Every structure is written in C-alpha cells, then in structure tokens.
Amino acid sequence: MYSVTVRRSFVAQHFLTVPDPGPEGELHSHHFTAEVGFHGPELNEYGYLVDIDDVKDAMATVIGRYRDTTLNDQDSFAGKNPSVEHFSRILCEEIVAHAEPEVPTKASVKLWEDDEAWARYETSL
Structure with missing residues (x-):
C-alpha cells in the first residue's frame, strides 16, 4: 500500500457548544496542523499515487476558508x-x-489541535 501525506499548519478559533464545556466554551484559538493522506495499492502511469502539487492546492483552498x-x-x-x-x-x-484524486482508494486527515491531541478521519474513495 502506498501513502502520500502533505502537512499544513494554520490558526482558527472556536468555542465548544456542549453542556458544561469548561474553559473550552469560551472563544479561543488553536494552532492546527492538518496531515492529509492518500492511500492506495497502485500508482498511475507516471509513478504517482497523487500529484502532491494538486494536494497542496486543494489544502490551500480548503484551509484558506x-x-x-x-x-x-x-x-x-x-x-x-x-x-x-x-x-x-x-x-x-x-x-x-477539491483534489479529485483518481488512483488512491482511501483518504485521511489527521488534525492536530495542539502538540498533544489530534483526531483522524478516514474515508474510502
């Protein structure tokens, strides 16, 4: 299985809306780091799983929002x-x-909200 991952950091704010959120219920910032991965058993005719520049462009557009x-x-x-x-x-x-990858069979995002905690989401393509 091949994997290609691209990482980008950015700052965004939020406040949690659950009952009794503690201090996280107040508006605060996180320095997020997104690691976007594409995974698949085969490469395209050029030996790529994905075009890294296409992934970088997709990340810039989406994270920019x-x-x-x-x-x-x-x-x-x-x-x-x-x-x-x-x-x-x-x-x-x-x-x-946005990236519209053709070869990978899975994609994932590992999103760090600080140096100690992250969440990951994976989907089949």
Whole structure:
C-alpha cells in the first residue's frame, strides 16, 4: 500500500457548544496542523499515487476558508459542536472533493489541535 501525506499548519478559533464545556466554551484559538493522506495499492502511469502539487492546492483552498476564522460561524459547522473530530471529517471531505484524486482508494486527515491531541478521519474513495 502506498501513502502520500502533505502537512499544513494554520490558526482558527472556536468555542465548544456542549453542556458544561469548561474553559473550552469560551472563544479561543488553536494552532492546527492538518496531515492529509492518500492511500492506495497502485500508482498511475507516471509513478504517482497523487500529484502532491494538486494536494497542496486543494489544502490551500480548503484551509484558506477556515484560517483565522471562528469555526462556529462556518456553514459546515451549522448545528454541530465544532470539535476536532468534526473538523477532521469536514477537511477530509472538502479536500478530497477539491483534489479529485483518481488512483488512491482511501483518504485521511489527521488534525492536530495542539502538540498533544489530534483526531483522524478516514474515508474510502
């Protein structure tokens, strides 16, 4: 199985909307790091699983929508607690839609919200 991963860091804000969120219920920032991975058993005719430049472009576009914003204000979080788990899924789905990879059979986003905690979402393509 081949894997290609591209990483990008950015800052965004949020506040949790669950009962008794503690200090996380106040607006605060995270320095997120997104690791976007594509996985598959075969390469294309050029020996690529994905074009890394296409992945970088997709990440720049998608992450650009969230960079320096409050996640709670984003349409993609409407009715949802803006958890790192939801955010990893949203990023994964949006980056895959933008990159339109043809060869990989799986995609994933590992989203670090700080140096100690992360969530991961994986989907079949």
